[in-house]
């Protein structure tokens with residue numbers, strides 16, 4: 643029996659996470675789902691986005707399925723729930739696979755993973771005002787660089803062994819300089835890996851022009867956040883993009899997308915990003931066979947093209963898309 647925390651969050655987070663749970667329940671694996679509330683709706687009720695006991699309750703589970711939370715611009719006392727949880731649980735590796743699926747009009751043969759440092763950088767949350775200026779502190783530590791570089795190199799060893807380090811070390815000489823220096827030092831322990839370096843602006847262009855050349859991209863927090871949305875856009879959009887936040891011994895799995903207020907409550911959010919995040923959770927738990935079955939079911943529904951949500955050009959509801967995936971799960 644796996645003890646799994648479920649955090650639906652806000653907006654479409656609630657919708658898509660319950661679809662992922664339905665898919666997990668339709669396997670023959672045993673789960674105990676423990677629901678917890680974090681996010682903006684909780685903040686409005688109780689004045690904090692993460693109630694006090696949530697982190698310790700999470701630590702009493704094996705993994706967490708997370709939906710999405712709203713982080714409103716201009717709410718002075720509000721801190722992003724997901725950014726806070728990543729730090730609190732020390733989930734230092736954000737892993738965002740980007741893969742071509744059989745859908746019309748999208749780029750073919752992409753199979754890359756963005757590995758993003760998840761606990762510091764420009765998302766350290768250290769910002770302040772001085773007279774007419776506003777400042778953000780970009781924290782980059784040797785320790786965090788080392789562990790994320792190790793993570794990325796270990797991952798690329800299981801793949802095509804090409805790793806791209808993305809920085810802006812020509813301009814941010816100290817912070818990106820340290821990230822680059824440590825990544826290149828770690829690279830020495832992996833002689834079988836082809837290592838290339840790109841500045842983030844060039845990487846953004848290459849992703850559009852020739853995404854197929856990338857295998858694993860290693861980068862810092864903000865760059866990884868932006869590049870992963872861009873890469874997702876090439877292969878079908880945020881509705882298909884899953885992610886894992888991994889620390890030593892714990893994982894939180896969530897779609898790359900946010901709470902999507904423009905479609906919240908309409909029943910048309912694409913559940914696939916959340917379902918593929920649940921698939922990543924099964925990989926993490928060592929349930930490789932069910933993980934593969936879930937991905938195969940998603941691929942077969944996409945290939946058939948009959949039950950697609952509007953973001954993919956279809957007219958199915960969230961529930962219909964999930965039902966089709968559950969149906970395909972048992973056909974395979």
Ligand code: NAD
Pocket residue numbers: 654658709710711712713714724880881896898899900901902903904905910911912913915953
């Ligand atoms: P978003 O990812 O919520 O939405 C961007 C666009 O993609 C919207 O047009 C939306 O309708 C579409 N989209 C996203 N997911 C979709 C899905 N599953 N199916 C179909 N269409 C989908 O980004 P945003 O609009 O910039 O942010 C909305 C809120 O979410 C903000 O408050 C932001 O801070 C928050 N956010 C949270 C997370 C998180 O919790 N991890 C991540 C990103 C953004």
